[in-house]
Amino acid sequence: MTNLERLLSQYAAYHLDRNNIVTHFVGIPLIVFSILCLSARAAVDISGFSVTLAIILIVLSSVYYLSLDKLFGILMLILFVLVxxxxxxxxxxxxxxxLGASIGIFLVGWVFQFIGHYFEKKKPAFVDDLIGLAIGPLFVLAEFVFLLGFRKSLHQRILKEAQMKRAEMDMKPQIVS
Incomplete structure (x- = not known):
């Protein structure tokens, strides 16, 4: 199993309900966009070029996504460049x-996320593993690619592993306070 498959299947284990996935198609892009908006204001000029914190975040996350998967990394970079x-x-x-626009977009994105997890009846993945915050955008992109009918074997491997992980999660006793 590749690192990409491991990370996406771990994230997918919290996202098996179609309604939850649909809300993530709205919520995660809004959250990512709001972070770009918030970080685009912090800038330094280097030789007449404004280097923003958003550009640094785009470069770092794109390098990370490219290290996991070339196609997904390139697609993510294209999306970042477009927005x-x-x-x-x-x-x-x-x-x-x-601030109002950026924070408003951020909050609306999280509302969609939590509505989705109401359908799923599971907490968000990042509660158990913070890497879920970085994998969420990649998950949405991958789900879109899978929805278009591409990379079916990858999708099947991720889904199979996610279902096994979910079964393990469901077997663990829940701590009620």
């Missing part, structure tokens, strides 16, 4: 407009 100009426009707003 970055809008994040810059939001970051250029007045202080309160920028």
């Amino acid at each position: 970055y100009p809008l994040a810059i426009k939001i970051a250029a707003l007045s202080m309160w407009s920028w």
Whole structure:
């Protein structure tokens, strides 16, 4: 099993309900976009080029995603490049407009996430493993690729492993306070 398969199947074990996955198609992109908006305002000029914290986050996350899977990494980088100009426009707003828009988008994204987990009847993956915060965007991209009918064998391996992990999770006694 590749590292990609291990990480996606671990994340998928918390996301087997179709309604939950659909809410994540909205929630996760909103959260990621809001983080780009928030971080696009922090910048330093280097030789006349503005290097924002958002660019640094894009580069670091793209390198990480590329290390897991070349196709998914390239697709994620393309998506980041497409939304970055809008994040810059939001970051250029007045202080309160920028903060209001960015935090508002962030909160709406999380509302979608928690609605999805209501359907799933499981806590979000990041509660047990913080790497879930980085894998969530990749999971949504992968699910979209799978929905289009591509990489079926990868999808099947991830789904099979996720179902086994979920069965193990369901067998563990729940601690009720």
